[in-house]
Amino acid sequence: MSEQEPERRELAEPDTPERAEHPTGGDYAPSVAARLALFQRAGGILTPLLTAVVAFFVGGLVVLVTTGKNPLRTYEAIFNGSGLNWLFPWVRGEERFLAGLNLQQTLLLTTALILTGLAVAFAFRCGLFNIGGQGQYLAGAIVAVWVGGALSGLPRVAHVVLAIVIGALAGAVLAGIAGLLKATVGAHEVITTIMLNWIVVWIGTYAFGLGGPLQNETLAVPISEDVAETAKLPVFWGDPLLQGLHVGLFVALAALVAFWIVLNRTTLGYEVRAVGFNPEAARYGGINVPRNYFLAMAISGLFAGLAGALDILGWQFRLSVSDVQVSALGFIGIAVALLGRNTAIGVGLSALLFGALLNGTSTRNLDPEVFPPELASNLTLIIQGLVVLFVGADVLVLYLWQLRRRLRGRSAVPPRAEAAT
């Protein structure tokens, strides 16, 4: 017992100077990056996969306990509801047609989730936690409604491109504000992005509310005018009138590639990652840390704004006050990025998983005999929550695992130190 006491002191000591080296504002970022480094060293593809499997397993137990229904059949129904059974060649006829419809909806969600996921992931790689994906998404959507509705004389290609670009820039500007505040006065990005979220929500509420500047003129309801036909994205799979899959999916896939290239093959990406791992070391190495904070946030916002613009021009075509207030795709992006370990391929896959989950648990896809509709939407939330929880929990497990190693490593040191004195 008495032998352990000096060990404990030894343990505490190295921590205190470390803390002192990171003065106010800076101490959050290294811990985020350290976490990330830990993820990538210790998990690879295995941990996120295990996380998802365990989350589904516990979700299945919840189904069993709360409803007494068979979780395997529930999951089968969710899988078919997501339309992923379309990929099986043996699914034919009417079933294949329905699967196609479902897959289109899943991929519409995936499109938005890839981009909101990248918005969180990119900032994460710079050691920043962008919780403003929701606001940036809405900023892109609101601006797309405006540009898509206002400039109706343009040729189609020009109109679509213009609306997308300005929408994405709106997201970038919004996130850029948070980045600028972080870079100049050290205002924490978690706080500023959350506050900016609300500013956008209320701008939208004002703009589309009765008497607002973007509220439609023909009806007395708080909904915007539809975007012009020339601003709508072409649908390449399914019925354009019944919300088929638009070409925005390819934009999202291209964004995944761009994310990977920028991070791994450019000076900017190198600097961003360096700042993410350790801002002090990066600064020592001659990297302009504030500049990278600003750029990383702006690029994050670009992704989220793009998501909002694509949703408006691809299938939604209009926004209502309620849409602005209940929309949550930006927040789901956080879970997507966490599960995807902030990598391009991870974000792509986890966006597909969350998209499939959201669409597969919609009540139209869950037969009431398999799962009661009143509970269906809660089931998604449960599984989603479990995924996030286990993502957090595996960090805990990894942390404990590392702590144990550190403890072992240290306990080996003191005897030698004692021998020296």
Place this chain on the structure above:
Amino acid sequence: MLATLLALCALLVACGGEDEAAETAREGGGGEAVRVALVTDIGGLDDKSFNFLANQGLKRAREELGVEGRVLISRSPQDYVPNLSSAAQQGYDLVIAVGFLMSESVATVAPRFPDVDFAIVDFPQSGLKGKPKNVRGLLFKEQEAGYLAGYLAGLSVEDGATVSSVGGQKIPPVDHYIAGYQAGAKAANPSVKTLNGYSQDFVDQAKCKEVALTQISRGSKVVFQVAGGCGLGALDAAKQRDVWGIGVDADQSNLGEHILTSALKKVDVAVFEAIESVQGGTFQGGADSVFDVKSGGVGLGKISATVPQDVADEVEDVERQIADGEIANIPDAVK
């Protein structure tokens, strides 16, 4: 750990067998029953308001008319079109959309399925793009229910007192209620002052509570909530500060003794009647059904037992006058 997992898996598979047996047993029924799909808006079934009531109407139709019914909940605007079209594709005879948020989606989907009947709650058919012939609007004269509630509120407070209302959003159905409420209160007692505020939310109770507390601190003696689930917070504020609360849409007298009455909008009746007309072959698209005091589609809920009988009688008399058309031109827009 692994062993537990395997054991649980085995358990799950075992349950699977039972479920299949149950299903084959169930498939024995069926027949020529009318099939009805109800598509909620993003408020969901627990909104204690029109989605909830619409589902009540569907449940009643299932029990009394023997129709086959299914509820499709929309969790985001992305669900509207797929919910409506998948119901139509699956051969449902009547697809009911709840709420004005779905108006554009109904206008898009309905023309693609001319053989399916559609109904939309709270939106006029003539307001839909292209005015599809297979859609019927189910509208309510909320201002009449609001007028009755306001009248009772006016009679329940002293001269010069203030009564208030908390709206969810400034949308037509909400403003109908509030305009009627204010007119009714003034009609009962011209010295009554009115306050009105919007929470900009139909879900979050805290927001309505905040608006209501502000109104109460400004002297409001009666708080009328017109904000669905959010409004329950307003009624909670009334209870806390010991003033009257008035419920909306459904009868909310079960919330406690502070509930003066509730302004009812019987979406359940409207849905039930729409289903009944489809079953009887009398459903007509291309027009609206308007539910008012006369038809029993709107009205007052249970009046608090502490209200004197003569006051209750007077309100009942006003209700008769509205039904007879003696009281007409109740305003439906908030000034």
